[in-house]
Amino acid sequence: MKKSVWMFLSVALLAAGCTWVKPTETGESVTVATFEQVKTCKNIAKVTVAVLDKVVFIPRDEEKVAGELQTMAKNSAAELNGDTIVAVSKVIDGEQAFNVYHCGK
Secondary structure, eight states, X not given: OHHHHHHHHHHHHHHHTOOOOOOXXXXXXXXXXXXXXXXXXXXXXEEEEEOOSEETTEEXXXXXXXXXXXXXXXXXXXXXXXXXXXXXXXXXXXXXXXXEEEOOO
16 A cells, blocks of 8 residues: 555656646747837737646646746747747746737747
């Protein structure tokens, strides 16, 4: 029984450190910017993306979660023919909102 518990916890801890979201080829070309940098760009849409921020009951690394959210937003922006994203909210419970822009870069 103890061995099973340790095995379960080991797998959960490993999974908590994994990155599950991969950039698409078009998503890799999307830029992350600030509001100041997109003044002359066309606002296309607002996307809200979400990932797991906990595995079982173990919190995932905040930087990994934020990175995955950004990757998902970049992938979404590329699907919308956007080339730039700007975060419009903080990460809350594994969720974050981004504006998608076309800046013509």
